[in-house]
Amino acid sequence: MRASRLLSLLLLLQTRGRMTAGEIARELGVSVRTVYRDVESLSSAGVPVYAERGSAGGYQLLEGYRTRLTGLTEDEARSLLFAGMPAAATELGLGEVLAAAQLKLSAALPAVLRIRAGRVRERFLLDPLAWFREADSVPWLAAVARAVWDEHRIEVRYQRWDRSVVDRTLEPLGLVLKSGVWYLIAGAANPRMYRVSRIHACRPLDETFRRPEGFVLAEFWARREEALQARLFRGEAEVRLSPRARRLLFLLGPVVAEAGARRASTPDRDGWVRTTLPIESLEHATGELLRFGPDVEVLRPPQLRDRVRRAAEELLRRYHG
Incomplete structure (x- = not known):
C-alpha cells in the first residue's frame, strides 16, 4: 500500500x-x-x-527527471472503461484504482497531450443520472461486479416487483448502467434482467460457469429494450399539438417525443400539427395528455377523446362549484 x-x-x-x-x-x-x-x-x-x-x-x-514506472495493473486497466464516470467507478469499488490509472496515463503522455487531456476534463462531463432523481442504493454492486468479471456463480436474496423476496443462484453475465440504475444480466441458459438495488444479500460461490457462446451484452440489451417498448406501448393516439405542446413533448419521454416529432404533419397557419403518439393505456394517456391543458386535442381513438373530455368537464365543475 x-x-x-x-x-x-x-x-x-x-x-x-x-x-x-x-x-x-x-x-x-x-x-x-x-x-x-x-x-x-x-x-x-x-x-x-x-x-x-x-x-x-x-x-x-528536478527539471528533466521522469520515471517510466507507469505500467498499469490489471485492475487499473479494467477501471479505465469508467474514466468518464467516476461515480460509477466508485460504486463498483474502482474509485481509487481509476484515480491511480488516470494518473499513470497522464504521466506517460507528452506534455502537450497532457495539457490537452486536462482541458478535456475541465470542459466535458458525462453524467449518466436522469434529471430530478437520485441514484439507486447498490450496496452489493461491487460484489456482483467481481462475480461478473471472475465468472463465478452467486447466491442472492432478491426482491421481486411484487415485493416478495426470493433466494436465487445466478450466473452473472454483465452489468448495465441505464439512467443511474444498475441492472444485472444473469443466466447462461436464459439470460434475465435483475435490478441491482433489489439485491438484499449476495454471496459469491466457488463454482464457476461458462458464458454462453455468442452472447453479446450490448445486443442482448438492445433486444431487451425493444421488447420492453413493445410491451409498454400497446396503442396509439392521434392528436393535434400547439407549438407550445410540441416544445414540451419531451415530458412524455424520449420514445414518445421521438415518435411524435417524426410523425408530425406540416404545421398549419397557427403552428398546430397532427401526429400519432404511442400510448401505454387509455388511463395512462389521459393523465399524460391532460398535463398539456388546452395545447393538445385528442382526435382518436374516440374512447381516449371521451376520457379527456369527461376529465376536463369534471375539472370545470370543481373550479366553478
Missing part, C-alpha cells in the same frame, strides 16, 4: 509540477505529516525531489 502511494506521489509531481504538501495530501487522501515522511523516503531512494520555501513554494522534481 505504501509503495503504491509513493509511486502515486512521484507521478503527481511528474504530471502537475510544483505542489504543496497540503495539495498532495488532499490528492492522496493522507495527512500532511504522511506527505512529509513519503517525500523523505523518495529522496532517500534517490528520487531528485526538493522543496521550495515561501508562499509560492512546494515540492517538485
